[in-house]
Amino acid sequence: MYKTTYDHWSKTKTRRIVGLLILTILFSAAAAPLSAMDAEEIIQKMEENQVHQSAYSEGRMIIRDRFGEKESSFKSWARGEDESLIEFTSRQERGQKILRTEDEIYLYFPDAAEVIRLQGAALRDSVLGSDLSYEDMTGDKGLLDSYEVELLEDEVVDGQPCYQIDMRAVSRDVPYPRQVIWVDKELFATRKVHKYSLSGKLLKEMRIQDYITQNGKTFPARFVVEDKMKSNSSTSFIIDQIDLGVEIPEATFSLQELTW
Amino acid sequence: MKLRKIAWRNIRRNGRRSLLSMSAIGIAAMAFVFLFGFIEGMKHDVAYNIHTFVNGEVLVRHQDFAKYRHLNPLHLGVKNYQELVSNLETRPEVEMMSPRIKFPTAIYQEGNTYRAQGMGVDFNHETEYQQIEQYVVEGRLPRNGENEALIASGLAKDMGLEIGDRFTILTQTMGRGMNAITLNITGISHYDFQGLNGNFFQAPLDRIQYLLRMEDSVSEILIKLHEDYTPESFASVLKTELLQGESWAELEAAPWTRISETYNMIALAEAIYYLIALLFFFLGSTVIINTMMMTVFERRKEIGTVSAMGMTGPEVVRLFFLEAFYISVIGSFVGVLVGIGITYPLSIYGISFGAAMEGVDFEMSEVVRPILNFKSTIFVFVYSSLVASLASLIPSRKSAKVKPVEALRAI
Known part of the structure; x- marks a missing residue:
């Protein structure tokens, strides 16, 4: 009697376990393509947040290295995701400008008789001795065109639940063959980015410490970049003021205007 | 006085052999007059470049x-x-x-x-x-x-x-x-x-x-x-x-x-060159040792005769040492003279390393002018004469051990 009851209970349990396993496998198979789509959707939503029709901002860049701290202030104009102009206003760099157009980066220095057009290896040079390279300013345009994305396990960054997305480059035109980004689940804004070399070495880390929300969009107001190839070095970017949707004259992003 | 005359006569008597020994010492002396001149020139050149352009x-x-x-x-x-x-x-x-x-x-x-x-x-x-x-x-x-x-x-x-x-x-x-x-x-x-x-x-x-x-x-x-x-x-x-x-x-x-790392490197190189010089002179001296040993062996009868006539063992050693000494002095002198003859024009016109120096991270000019240094030239002469003469003591001492009776038995 006891044996019969036990056998029945055992069979029922076995059937339940098998059933659960089948369900798990079925759900996993169905969930795999869903995850890939989710990753793309997250990136799309995040990019919608970060790209604006036009924006004017003022901010500061604080570079820390083994010799101390250095602060530079700047004004910036941006249109869409391809055009931007940064003009430095701090005493040491007053009048220096960086113009980014769709494919090029130009540097203007008041004491130089010609504008410097950056190309090739020169794009890897540091922007004003910071942890940011000129190449970093050109990257990240249309991430989904350049990277294959995969959703990894969610993680908590600075107390906030985040999607973790692994991005592997599909072309050689990007500065980093692999990036891992953590996107805030609530804000749909980047919380942290790791940029890797082809060999898998961590080259740069970016952490966003504060955000500004304006016109329903949320974007970084304070972030820190660390070049992992330099020791004791980090650069903080702080946006003090930002105006979205401002009118910017067409010529602002032209070479002629740069030298004025 | 008598021994010196006999030594001279023996050197002349075996002309080719003496010339070979002199050449060995002479070539070494010549090479080192040039080498020391070149090192001196290089040191001077590097020092000038470091003083003027680097530190x-x-x-x-x-x-x-x-x-x-x-x-x-x-x-x-x-x-x-x-x-x-x-x-x-x-x-x-x-x-x-x-x-x-x-x-x-x-x-x-x-x-x-x-x-x-x-x-x-x-x-x-x-x-x-x-x-x-x-x-x-x-x-x-x-x-x-x-x-x-x-x-x-x-x-x-x-x-x-x-x-x-x-x-x-x-x-x-x-x-x-x-x-x-x-x-x-x-x-x-x-x-x-x-x-x-x-x-x-x-x-x-x-x-x-x-x-x-x-x-x-x-x-x-x-x-x-x-x-x-x-x-x-x-x-x-x-x-x-x-x-x-x-x-x-x-x-x-x-x-x-x-x-200056270069200065320290040159100082080290100089010490190494002096060591190499010592080895070269010993190498040159082996020719003298070899010649002298052959001479002692070939002149056993002669040694037996002079010993029977009353020449003592130390006198026989002195005779062979004098022969070696004259060969060394003449070889060194001629070698030093030839060395000066080669180095002097180069000290005016220089030795061009031209394209070989391109991309070399070393404070040396493409044209190096050797410097003839009186002190180092005298050093080469004395040093080569002394080393070669001292090296000849080995076969010379052997000659003293030749017993007159055994030597005369071979007649």
């Missing part, structure tokens, strides 16, 4: 500059340099000096990036310090206060630049920001020191200070001393007497013998 005899710089050199630490410079230069000018030890700023730059031109080493100099000082005018192969020196540059022949060739052209340099400032300036090319330089013929240019110190936001700072001051003073003692005096106070307490005065 001076005494280098004044921030004590931490060398530690962070790879980070281009322009903020670790010599502040209030003009006041320091004025003070140095009053010192009796100082012959001349050169305040400078050395800095790495990037030059962007038509899609290409060139990395170059720039040097900000006061051209009034450099006319005396570098005797810079002799190195200007085309055009003229830049003028202080103007955005002008004297560029190296290699850089001009690489970038396709000529007199009248201009180029823009981008560099890191003292505050670790960036700045760029456009310089007009007024002159092209070519130095004997190949290291300065590549990606190198010189521009007025005041314009480079402006570019790098260095105000009244330079990265270093190079000092050449009058002959009566040594770099080590002056560096020590400078640190205790002048480099004090708020502005200069963090500066160091470094003698070139302490900071």
Whole structure:
């Protein structure tokens, strides 16, 4: 009697376990393509947040290295995701400008008789001795065109639940063959980015410490970049003021205007 | 007297054999007269290049500059340099000096990036310090206060630049920001020191200070001393007497013998060459030893005869030693004379290493002029004569052991 009851209970349990396993496998198979789509959707939503029709901002860049701290202030104009102009206003760099157009980066220095057009290896040079390279300013345009994305396990960054997305480059035109980004689940804004070399070495880390929300969009107001190839070095970017949707004259992003 | 005559007669009697022994010693002596002359010339050349272009005899710089050199630490410079230069000018030890700023730059031109080493100099000082005018192969020196540059022949060739052209340099400032300036090319330089013929240019110190936001700072001051003073003692005096106070307490005065790796390398090489010389002379001496041993063996009957006639064992040893001594002295003398004959014209016209020195990170000129040094020439003569003579003692002593009865039995 006891044996019969036990056998029945055992069979029922076995059937339940098998059933659960089948369900798990079925759900996993169905969930795999869903995850890939989710990753793309997250990136799309995040990019919608970060790209604006036009924006004017003022901010500061604080570079820390083994010799101390250095602060530079700047004004910036941006249109869409391809055009931007940064003009430095701090005493040491007053009048220096960086113009980014769709494919090029130009540097203007008041004491130089010609504008410097950056190309090739020169794009890897540091922007004003910071942890940011000129190449970093050109990257990240249309991430989904350049990277294959995969959703990894969610993680908590600075107390906030985040999607973790692994991005592997599909072309050689990007500065980093692999990036891992953590996107805030609530804000749909980047919380942290790791940029890797082809060999898998961590080259740069970016952490966003504060955000500004304006016109329903949320974007970084304070972030820190660390070049992992330099020791004791980090650069903080702080946006003090930002105006979205401002009118910017067409010529602002032209070479002629740069030298004025 | 009698032994000397017999020794001379024996040398002449075995003419070919004596000539072979003399040649062995002579070739070694000749090689070392040239080698020591070449080392002396190289030392002199490297010292001149280091004193003039790299460190001076005494280098004044921030004590931490060398530690962070790879980070281009322009903020670790010599502040209030003009006041320091004025003070140095009053010192009796100082012959001349050169305040400078050395800095790495990037030059962007038509899609290409060139990395170059720039040097900000006061051209009034450099006319005396570098005797810079002799190195200007085309055009003229830049003028202080103007955005002008004297560029190296290699850089001009690489970038396709000529007199009248201009180029823009981008560099890191003292505050670790960036700045760029456009310089007009007024002159092209070519130095004997190949290291300065590549990606190198010189521009007025005041314009480079402006570019790098260095105000009244330079990265270093190079000092050449009058002959009566040594770099080590002056560096020590400078640190205790002048480099004090708020502005200069963090500066160091470094003698070139302490900071130049090349100098230390040459000092080591010199010791190694002396050791090699010793080995060469021993090698030359083996020919004498061999000849003398053969002679002793062949002249057993003769040794037996002279011994039977009353010549003592020590006298026989002296006879063979004298033969070897004469051969060594004549061989060394002729070798030294031939060595002088080869080295002297080379000390005037020089030995050109030309393209072999391109890209070599060593403070040696492409043309090295050996220097005939009286002391080292005499040393080679005495040394080679002595080593060869002493080496002959081995077979000479053997001759004394020949017993007259055994030797005469062979007749």
